[in-house]
Amino acid sequence: MLTELADILRRSLGILHKQDIQMVAQCLNSPIALSPQGPTVSPPPLGDDCATIPDNDGYLLLAAEGMMPFLVESEPWFAGWCAVMVNVSDIYAMGGRPIAVVDTIWSQSTDLSRSLLDGMQAAARAYNVPIVGGHTNGHSPYNALSVAILGRAKQLLTSFNAKPGDSLMAVIDRRGTLHPRYSFWNAAIDAPPERLRGDLEILPQLAETGLCSAGKDISMGGLLGTALMLLETSGCGAVIDLDVIDCPSQCSLETWLLCFPSYGFLLSVRSEQVEAVRSRFHRRDLWCEVIGQVNVSQQLWVQQGTEQVLFWNLANRALTGFTTID
Numbered sequence: 001m002l003t004e005l006a007d008i009l010r011r012s013l014g015i016l017h018k019q020d021i022q023m024v025a026q027c028l029n030s031p032i033a034l035s036p037q038g039p040t041v042s043p044p045p046l047g048d049d050c051a052t053i054p055d056n057d058g059y060l061l062l063a064a065e066g067m068m069p070f071l072v073e074s075e076p077w078f079a080g081w082c083a084v085m086v087n088v089s090d091i092y093a094m095g096g097r098p099i100a101v102v103d104t105i106w107s108q109s110t111d112l113s114r115s116l117l118d119g120m121q122a123a124a125r126a127y128n129v130p131i132v133g134g135h136t137n138g139h140s141p142y143n144a145l146s147v148a149i150l151g152r153a154k155q156l157l158t159s160f161n162a163k164p165g166d167s168l169m170a171v172i173d174r175r176g177t178l179h180p181r182y183s184f185w186n187a188a189i190d191a192p193p194e195r196l197r198g199d200l201e202i203l204p205q206l207a208e209t210g211l212c213s214a215g216k217d218i219s220m221g222g223l224l225g226t227a228l229m230l231l232e233t234s235g236c237g238a239v240i241d242l243d244v245i246d247c248p249s250q251c252s253l254e255t256w257l258l259c260f261p262s263y264g265f266l267l268s269v270r271s272e273q274v275e276a277v278r279s280r281f282h283r284r285d286l287w288c289e290v291i292g293q294v295n296v297s298q299q300l301w302v303q304q305g306t307e308q309v310l311f312w313n314l315a316n317r318a319l320t321g322f323t324t325i326d
Contacts, residue, residue, distance in 0.1 A: 002307040014220040025321030047233045047322025049090040063090040064148035080119025087149035088127045092200045093217035095207030096153035103134035106144040126193040155207040161214035162234035162268035168292040173263035188262035218264030235324040237297030242304040
């Protein structure tokens with residue numbers, strides 16, 4: 001049973017898309033040093049949720065997301081909302097706070113452009129991040145949307161800092177519903193904006209207080225795909241206990257593991273900090289539990305009951321290609 005589940009998850013579209021990143025990793029394996037101020041310094045290695053640009057006593061964070069074409073065409077307002085939401089999540093996932101976003105819209109009609117913009121504006125108000133510019137083409141032969149974001153962090157949460165012996169903690173807002181057509185867990189659109197912003201503020205607070213320095217937001221790769229990316233960049237392995245993962249009543253375990261949650265993060269936490277980290281999320285009624293342990297193996301194993309299955313061996317099979325291991 002566990003073997004079948006692992007096979008399904010391994011072949012999921014989200015994980016297949018992550019493997020496409022290997023081409024990017026090969027092309028950008030020698031990043032140009034950045035120097036916004038002061039002497040030239042090399043940025044941290046590529047593969048994080050955001051590009052990190054050293055800036056005085058902190059970092060500028062830069063990220064971008066493109067929306068799936070079918071989502072842009074079938075649900076443009078929702079696509080606009082999600083474009084802002086996922087970028088905001090990337091900034092917070094690295095211990096930062098958003099500053100502003102810009103968008104690029106290519107559409108076949110002004111009506112579709114307006115729906116995309118309405119969705120983006122609604123999310124921008126909810127997350128309190130302004131849309132400050134971009135590019136619009138209303139006479140395109142196709143419909144497409146991408147959004148880029150700028151943020152700032154005092155201290156980083158980075159996917160390159162998981163260590164053997166860490167506890168792998170998942171954090172998800174379960175106060176939502178499953179989208180009727182897509183693998184998206186929506187706990188944001190109808191939530192009070194003050195709650196959304198307060199829940200996200202936990203992430204930079206963890207970084208700034210030293211309670212955590214490693215993590216990623218749970219993306220289209222789902223929980224296991226995100227774990228693989230975190231382990232790959234850190235050069236580690238882990239064992240994840242699926243019995244610990246508490247699914248909402250409307251989701252099977254398979255569906256829940258494939259979901260892209262509107263609020264979901266995977267943190268690698270030193271053992272002595274686990275309770276302090278967990279309590280911060282629990283105080284805001286967010287689900288947060290230890291789901292596994294990080295080790296030196298470069299292998300991701302999943303276990304359920306008495307069964308244990310090798311999900312992925314990063315030592316001989318890359319996912320994105322971004323890693324600290326030569």
